[in-house]
Amino acid sequence: MRTLFIYLIVLPLCLGSVRAQSTLLDTYLEEGLANNLLLQEKNLSLDRALHAVQVAKSMYLPAVDLDVAYSHAKGGRSIELPVGDLLNPVYNTLNALTQSQAFPQIGNETINFLPQNYYDAKIRTVMPLLNTDLGYNQRIKAAAVKLQENEVEIYKRELIKEIKSAYYQYLTAIQVREIYHSSLALAQEGLRVNQKLLDAGKGLPAYVIRAQSEIAGIEAQLADAEKSIKNAGLYFNMLLNREADAEIFEDDMLAKDALWSLQNWGEVDASAREELSSLETGIAIQESVLKMNKQYMVPKISGFFDLGSQAEGLKFNEDSRYFMVGLTMKMPIFQGNRNRLKVQEAKVDLASSRNKKAQVEQQLAMAIGVARNEVLAALKNLDKSKVQLETAGTYQRLIQKGFAAGVNTYMETIDARSQYTQAKLAETVSKLQILSALANLERESATYQIPQ
Template sequence: MKKSPFNLLLIAICLYCIPFKAMAQYKLQDYIEEALKNNLELRNQDFMFQKSIYALKEARGLFLPQVEMSTQYLSSEGGRKIEIPIGDLLNPVYSTLNNLTSSGRFPQVENVSQAFNPNNYYDAKVRTTLSLYNAEITYNSRIKKEQINLRQAQLMVYKRELVKNVKLAYYGYQQSLQSVKVLENGVALANENLRINQSLVKNGKAIRTVISRAQNELTGLEAQLENARLQSVNAAAYFNFLLNKPLQSAIDAGEPDSSTLPADTLGTRKREELQVLESAEKVTALALKMNNSYVLPKLSTFIDLGAQGDFLKVNAESPYYLFGVTLSWSIFTGNQYKNKSHQAALELRSAQNQTSQARQQLQLEAETARNKLIGALQAHKAAVSQTSMSQQYFKDEQRLYKEGQALYLELLDGQIRLINDELKQTMALLEVRSKQAELERAEASYIF
């Protein structure tokens, strides 16, 4: 649909009215998505999750028929033999028959000595086995399935932790830039005071001591500024490390936004840490059932399709099939499975206790984080008010000093108070943002 000029003008006005500070939040969201995509440790966690999926497929494969081919060739000599007296049994009969028939149609035969070990013998077959009933296979498959939920919850735990760390690193970098800016302004004020003092001394309205004091103050501020710049470089390196980028990569930090500080929280969701413990509890309960299943029978079937006979000889009698059903039932195993069941039962009770304890700890963590955020908001409000007062105080002292109605120490005190209060304000804003990120983590309120 074609937009009218009035609509286009309205859209342009709305876009212009959006605070530029809010763009930093959109950029932060882009960085979070980049970290979730590129972070190396998160990739490792995803590998473990994918591994658990294949483990489930492996467990489910035990329900399917297993087919394998095997071939063996046997060659032997010596060993035990069995004597078969064929000659002793048949030769008297054959002699009598020859006499009666006056012929030699019934020859004499020798006794047979047959070795137990086959010689020059092959057996090639394809065996297919299928488990008809095995409770251990069933419980093992359920365990692998629950372990997928556990790995998935662990993956979400790391994602939330990564989001929190990226936000803290981003806010820390913003705060370091603001500290640099405050100290740069402080250096500018110190240079201005030095210029004013030099002018006053030149006109005979002040002694030279004020110039030395102003120079010392300027040197101290320049040292603080250099240290703040180094801290900003370190903060940027850590932030890029979380994003798996070169440590010297540029960061679009924008301006810290203090106009959208949180007024309330979104409410607590179920923490993935609890899901991890609950899944571990279910895995332990299934392991207990699997250990107790030793009292149940195991039923399976197999069929062999193959050929056997003298080596390299295949005839109509060589092919064969062998079908069977196997039923096994453990009668007595020295109480091994029974003791394993007792161990699994204790592990289950321990897992249940850990889940209950973790639930209380997470509730305490969320409540503590919420109270810390409220305290940080109040501290930031006080810091903003104090900075405003310090700015006015410094302006008044600077005006009075130029008019000769105030001491340099009073001006210097106003300058130091202003710089310190501005630094405190940036720290207070960082504290608010940090506590907000920690509360978001404690309540699991970030939406992926």
């Protein structure tokens, strides 16, 4: 009836998600989301993407630059101006007519093309008037922010699943150690009883040796359990970015077998997965790139305004100061068919993105189905392990009573105790499998409400 009840609840609801989390585990999850180093790195990448959007918006604003150039040259190309040859005869005539030297002789001039002691300082303001690339670039950068936000959410979900699994693994290792401690106490009691029987002349040395061997085997298993606890604790604390030896508290709800709660919220699907949202955003980016490439014939027009001064000899006066206003236009005429090829390339990329989205949708649906089946199998295994544990416990009690009455041998008590220990371990592992399977299903269906 118990199994039937589970199937009647779980199958129609497609398993729902684990939402009744304990307060302690929720606290650990919040600590992990706040302190995990890799998550902090992804948040920094998100900040970088947000700044890139601001840069894209600033491209619409005018750019003002100070441009200063100084040059000094000698030699090079020059031009001869025969000023003296042209004017000196005239000056001689004028001096003769005026009987004075009011018009002195002048020499010919040589003008160099390269300026000497020349400067040009200006403040240039450039304003884009028509540039379709700026708008598409801004939309692409905004979409990149959405992609990075999805990356952060995706990692958060993975981190939540890993923290849960690590915590369940740690608690399971604790319970396994307790099981071995109980088994060791029973084995030590068996050694004590057999030693007393041997001392009284009613026991067998083989039973004492066998009891000592059993104790040694359990102690070795205890050492492995202690190692598992330490390794699980190290991994759990690493996920939360805590000290390696930080104390991990046990959850009372988990310890009391209140291990999970399935909530009725309808059919499970992959529509909430951030991966699909990222693929849709990627398709939108490819569409923007395609539209941008198609408008390669639209001219790019900018206006500029220069306010400056230029002169030789570092002069600064009314003659050196100037301003200039103008427009620049750039439009491709012939570029070896590169622009049309870019359009075709963008179309192929867009088709590839859409195909990839369809593939991922199939893969995610399959992953949810597999996760659902894992939960069902884990539920079955737990139900069977509880029956096996109950049977093994009853068998052990009967054999122990029979041994005390002299009906059963000591070897039969060891076998019964081993069966009970294995059954208890199987039940503990089954609980871990259910918790891990539910955490995986919750991850695959993206149903955990991540705190913001």
